[in-house]
Amino acid sequence: MPSTIRIALLRGINVGTAKRVAMADLRALFEELGYGDVRTLLNSGNVVFTAPAAARGDPAARIQKALLARTGVEARVLTRTAAELEGVVAKNPLLGVASDPSRHLVAFLSSTLEESKLKPLLARDWGAERGAGGPGVAYLWLPGGILQSPLGRALERAMGDRVTSRNWATVLKLAALAGAPPRPAR
Numbered sequence: 001m002p003s004t005i006r007i008a009l010l011r012g013i014n015v016g017t018a019k020r021v022a023m024a025d026l027r028a029l030f031e032e033l034g035y036g037d038v039r040t041l042l043n044s045g046n047v048v049f050t051a052p053a054a055a056r057g058d059p060a061a062r063i064q065k066a067l068l069a070r071t072g073v074e075a076r077v078l079t080r081t082a083a084e085l086e087g088v089v090a091k092n093p094l095l096g097v098a099s100d101p102s103r104h105l106v107a108f109l110s111s112t113l114e115e116s117k118l119k120p121l122l123a124r125d126w127g128a129e130r131g132a133g134g135p136g137v138a139y140l141w142l143p144g145g146i147l148q149s150p151l152g153r154a155l156e157r158a159m160g161d162r163v164t165s166r167n168w169a170t171v172l173k174l175a176a177l178a179g180a181p182p183r184p185a186r
Contacts, residue, residue, distance in 0.1 A: 003036065003050045005082035005178050008063055009108055010045030010075045011164035019073045021045070029070050033062065041173055045075065046166070048082075048177045076161045078108050082178035084136070089175045092168075093132045098141040101169035105146070107138040107155060110162040117158050126151045140165070
């Protein structure tokens with residue numbers, strides 16, 4: 001049985017001065033946990049790695065616990081397989097609307113149970129902003145900017161730390177790093 005390529009998304013590290021983690025330390029932590037081909041993207045908690053074939057289940061809780069023990073940083077960790085991330089890229093319904101990849105977000109949910117909380121938010125009229133659901137994600141188009149976004153703030157209030165977002169450019173880079181065929185940014 002071959003190993004599985006996974007992507008770990010760490011929520012809220014290296015944002016401002018809080019929760020600082022050096023990427024070299026993060027790579028070392030993953031290697032100490034027995035993961036291979038560990039690569040980080042940017043300085044914001046994006047890790048692509050290979051999990052051994054014998055490893056079962058989602059490694060997120062194990063990574064989260066090790067991160068706290070080694071660095072003292074508490075951060076929610078969400079993982080996706082390369083195939084799941086490829087699906088997120090392929091099924092993006094907002095590509096025809098979103099014109100700036102830095103204002104087009106994918107919010108990754110910690111579990112599919114969170115999708116029920118997401119549906120009422122996405123059903124509302126947000127003016128120029130758009131939202132759409134997908135398996136384990138929400139796609140957001142926030143043309144007025146992320147910090148001032150009513151939809152973004154509502155999502156944060158409803159989900160708390162059970163969601164972490166990446167802009168579309170980062171999602172495409174992660175997909176490429178994981179070996180998934182990227183779609184063109186719009």
